Amino acid sequence: MSTDKKLFSGFTRRDWLKSLAGLPILGSVWAAGLDTTKKSKLEKELLLERLNIKASPPPPSGSMAGDPVRVGLIGFGIRGEQLMRALGFATQEWQEAMAKSSQENPNDKRLEDFKAQENLNVKLTGICDIFDVRAENALRSFNTPDNPCKRYDSYLDLIHSGDVDAVIIATPDHWHAPMAQAAVEAGVHVYVEKPMTHTISETYMLRDAVRRNPGTVLAVGHQHRQTLSFLTAQDAIAKNTLGHVSLVVTNTNRNDDNGAWQYPIHPDANTETIDWNAFLGNAPYEPFNKEHFFRWRKWWAYGSGLSGDLLTHDYDRINCVLNMGIPKYVTASGGIYTHRDGRNVPDVMQVNMDFPEFSTGSSQESGKEQGMTLVYSATLGNQFDRGTVLMGHDASMELGNILTIYADPRSTQYKDMIQEGRIDPSVPIYQYDPSADGVDAVTSATAKYFANKGLLWTYRDGKRVDSTFLHIREWLSCIRNGGNPSCGINEGFEEAITAHMAGLSYKIGRRIEWDAENEQVIALPGEDLDAILLDNTVNYQS
Amino acid sequence: MSQPQPLSSAQTTALVLLRLLVGWHFLYEGVIKLYTPSWTAKGYLLSATYMESLFHWLGSESMISIVDTLNIATLLFVGAALILGFRTKLASILGIGLLLLYFFAHPPFPGHPQGATEGSYWIVNKNLIEAVALLVVYLFPTSLTFGLERLFHKKEIQTQSH
Numbered sequence: 001m002s003t004d005k006k007l008f009s010g011f012t013r014r015d016w017l018k019s020l021a022g023l024p025i026l027g028s029v030w031a032a033g034l035d036t037t038k039k040s041k042l043e044k045e046l047l048l049e050r051l052n053i054k055a056s057p058p059p060p061s062g063s064m065a066g067d068p069v070r071v072g073l074i075g076f077g078i079r080g081e082q083l084m085r086a087l088g089f090a091t092q093e094w095q096e097a098m099a100k101s102s103q104e105n106p107n108d109k110r111l112e113d114f115k116a117q118e119n120l121n122v123k124l125t126g127i128c129d130i131f132d133v134r135a136e137n138a139l140r141s142f143n144t145p146d147n148p149c150k151r152y153d154s155y156l157d158l159i160h161s162g163d164v165d166a167v168i169i170a171t172p173d174h175w176h177a178p179m180a181q182a183a184v185e186a187g188v189h190v191y192v193e194k195p196m197t198h199t200i201s202e203t204y205m206l207r208d209a210v211r212r213n214p215g216t217v218l219a220v221g222h223q224h225r226q227t228l229s230f231l232t233a234q235d236a237i238a239k240n241t242l243g244h245v246s247l248v249v250t251n252t253n254r255n256d257d258n259g260a261w262q263y264p265i266h267p268d269a270n271t272e273t274i275d276w277n278a279f280l281g282n283a284p285y286e287p288f289n290k291e292h293f294f295r296w297r298k299w300w301a302y303g304s305g306l307s308g309d310l311l312t313h314d315y316d317r318i319n320c321v322l323n324m325g326i327p328k329y330v331t332a333s334g335g336i337y338t339h340r341d342g343r344n345v346p347d348v349m350q351v352n353m354d355f356p357e358f359s360t361g362s363s364q365e366s367g368k369e370q371g372m373t374l375v376y377s378a379t380l381g382n383q384f385d386r387g388t389v390l391m392g393h394d395a396s397m398e399l400g401n402i403l404t405i406y407a408d409p410r411s412t413q414y415k416d417m418i419q420e421g422r423i424d425p426s427v428p429i430y431q432y433d434p435s436a437d438g439v440d441a442v443t444s445a446t447a448k449y450f451a452n453k454g455l456l457w458t459y460r461d462g463k464r465v466d467s468t469f470l471h472i473r474e475w476l477s478c479i480r481n482g483g484n485p486s487c488g489i490n491e492g493f494e495e496a497i498t499a500h501m502a503g504l505s506y507k508i509g510r511r512i513e514w515d516a517e518n519e520q521v522i523a524l525p526g527e528d529l530d531a532i533l534l535d536n537t538v539n540y541q542s
Numbered sequence: 543m544s545q546p547q548p549l550s551s552a553q554t555t556a557l558v559l560l561r562l563l564v565g566w567h568f569l570y571e572g573v574i575k576l577y578t579p580s581w582t583a584k585g586y587l588l589s590a591t592y593m594e595s596l597f598h599w600l601g602s603e604s605m606i607s608i609v610d611t612l613n614i615a616t617l618l619f620v621g622a623a624l625i626l627g628f629r630t631k632l633a634s635i636l637g638i639g640l641l642l643l644y645f646f647a648h649p650p651f652p653g654h655p656q657g658a659t660e661g662s663y664w665i666v667n668k669n670l671i672e673a674v675a676l677l678v679v680y681l682f683p684t685s686l687t688f689g690l691e692r693l694f695h696k697k698e699i700q701t702q703s704h
Contacts, residue, residue, distance in 0.1 A: 034577055
């Protein structure tokens with residue numbers, strides 16, 4: 001010690017100051033940083049505590065153990081191929097194309113994801129497609145010693161073969177209900193693409209068939225039900241976070257020919273390779289027409305346009321969160337404005353669905369607020385991303401993969417916190433990214449920028465989540481372990497009736513009303529609503 | 543060779559000030575990140591617009607926690623060293639390295655997407671300017687005048703004279 005003292009004996013106060021003055025600066029900067037983070041953490045915790053939203057991804061569906069489920073596929077088109085991959089079956093051609101694509105672009109993880117996908121313990125035992133090229137393509141890849149797979153010329157042969165426990169239906173819309181009903185009545189489980197039916201009467205018939213056969217599981221292909229943020233959204237609604245929601249806006253924006261259903265026409269398509277009468281089924285007679293076969297979504301005779309094809313997804317997403325059921329009134333307008341190519345379904349369509357008695361809750365005096373409109377707005381000529389927003393008196397919720405809530409500047413519920421400056425209406429009060437770690441409030445602009453680009457995502461158990469895969473898995477789990485699929489016959493019934501009301505309103509040009517008590521779409525005297533819905537002759541362009 | 547001109551005291555003060563302010567900035571960034579457990583450079587790295595393969599590797603699942611820890615540790619060390627006036631040469635070099643990584647992940651080069659920035663930049667941005675400021679700090683050490691090193695320096699002189 002004494003030598004130390006000696007060592008510094010030549011030190012003046014000035015020397016000490018110049019040597020050690022950095023220390024208080026260091027201390028101040030450190031303390032300031034600590035204080036800032038502490039304060040913002042406290043504010044966040046206070047807000048999250050006040051909102052008290054339970055953030056949870058949906059529980060995974062049940063075990064896939066046991067005997068393999070024997071699945072038959074009806075319709076190996078574009079969607080059929082996607083569903084088969086979700087089931088674990090990809091064609092050799094697709095795998096080769098993806099291997100090449102990932103060589104050129106290392107970020108293309110489609111093949112890697114497919115190979116990492118959980119084995120669903122199924123056998124693909126039968127396939128039915130009325131276009132030889134597609135059926136043979138499926139057999140070439142899927143009929144292996146491990147998985148013997150047979151082609152059936154008719155869907156009835158497939159359903160009654162005794163070789164399938166379940167069928168996946170990915171055909172044009174006008175075949176959904178007849179096939180689903182035949183399968184259900186034969187005790188075969190069904191996964192049917194949306195819309196569940198093509199007419200109002202089919203919707204009742206299919207529901208009756210399912211009610212008569214409670215042992216069969218029917219799931220409708222609204223894979224958006226598996227979106228990981230939906231349970232959290234439901235809880236936010238239940239906790240009255242948004243107050244009274246008076247308006248919900250959803251939309252479709254596409255701007256390419258493929259998105260407008262201008263699918264490629266196969267060069268080998270002819271009357272020899274396609275069973276044209278089997279395609280037509282109950283549709284009005286039409287001589288062999290390749291365009292109708294490959295681009296069937298463009299005509300009311302086989303498809304249902306924007307209302308059946310895409311509105312159904314958005315309606316079902318909202319119905320999943322709000323559970324508001326069938327709208328009392330539906331008003332639709334639109335036209336063929338972007339693809340005047342001979343189609344008769346609209347490519348621009350706006351649908352207003354009114355629920356005058358529905359309420360998500362209120363923060364104001366009782367009786368002041370009630371009723372909600374769900375707006376579906378679509379164009380196939382622009383792809384600006386508008387997002388889905390639930391608009392309440394107290395807050396707005398942006399619903400996507402990430403769930404974001406903004407307080408409303410005129411909110412009653414958050415008035416105090418806004419006045420105290422603790423809530424800034426331009427900054428989210430709540431954000432849930434199911435793939436990131438936990439929940440955040442008051443997110444910084446940059447964090448939001450990266451989150452919206454999807455860059456901060458990790459995946460469930462380290463694997464990328466594919467909603468179609470989860471949806472099929474859920475259906476298989478109900479078949480194996482019991483339980484009801486998230487989009488079963490009742491949800492399908494509501495989806496189908498709503499879509500048909502929208503199609504009818506567009507075609508008739510009148511507000512269409514649902515009589516909830518008698519479960520009926522109200523028709524004027526002498527009006528045959530299904531005939532109007534199916535009418536394929538009218539060209540609404542004029 | 544002519545002898546370099548000794549620095550005037552105003553010049554030395556300016557250099558000390560530069561060193562302190564850069565240190566201040568580094569330290570504060572480091573402290574904020576240290577006490578914000580959810581903070582990660584992942585988004586910044588994965589959205590890199592230049593030398594993508596390097597930055598995507600740094601941002602990958604296996605690397606990101608090491609990268610985040612090293613980033614915070616380096617920010618804190620550089621900040622503390624520059625403020626205290628201790629090991630400022632090493633700190634300057636590390637600081638320049640860190641800033642160049644930030645710079646090259648999202649360089650304001652013509653034709654490169656700019657993402658979220660608060661100003662307008664062409665080729666040069668604040669990261670690059672701060673890196674050059676650190677080069678000056680490296681080339682004109684001032685910790686003997688103002689900093690902990692003065693202590694050891696004095697000690698050496700005194701030990702020798704005894």
